[in-house]
Amino acid sequence: MSNVFIAFQQNEEARPIIEAILADNPHATAVESPAMVKIDAPNRLTIRRETIEAITGTPFDLQQIHVNLISLSGHIDEDDDQFTLYWKH
Numbered sequence: 001m002s003n004v005f006i007a008f009q010q011n012e013e014a015r016p017i018i019e020a021i022l023a024d025n026p027h028a029t030a031v032e033s034p035a036m037v038k039i040d041a042p043n044r045l046t047i048r049r050e051t052i053e054a055i056t057g058t059p060f061d062l063q064q065i066h067v068n069l070i071s072l073s074g075h076i077d078e079d080d081d082q083f084t085l086y087w088k089h
Helices: 015-024 049-056 062-067
Strands: 003-009 029-032 036-042 044-048 069-073 075-078 082-086
Touching: 003 015, 003 044, 003 082, 015 036, 015 044, 015 049, 036 044, 044 049, 062 069, 062 082
Parallel strands: none
Antiparallel strands: 003 036, 003 069, 029 036, 044 082, 075 082
């Protein structure tokens, strides 16, 4: 089993994205540093637009995650509603 990960700048814009990822992926773990938050998950991690919108109360375009994105690891599958990192086995 391999971990996927995604890392964001630690700022107010990324906070609801990070919160949504952790809510939708209970198997994920977050490690906070002074400047970034790295989220690891075994095999798969999904970011859902609707969860971010529920947290912020405003419409959200998933392309906005790239503004605060530092790095990621895994294959990417994305559409307007979700962004998924995964490893094929």
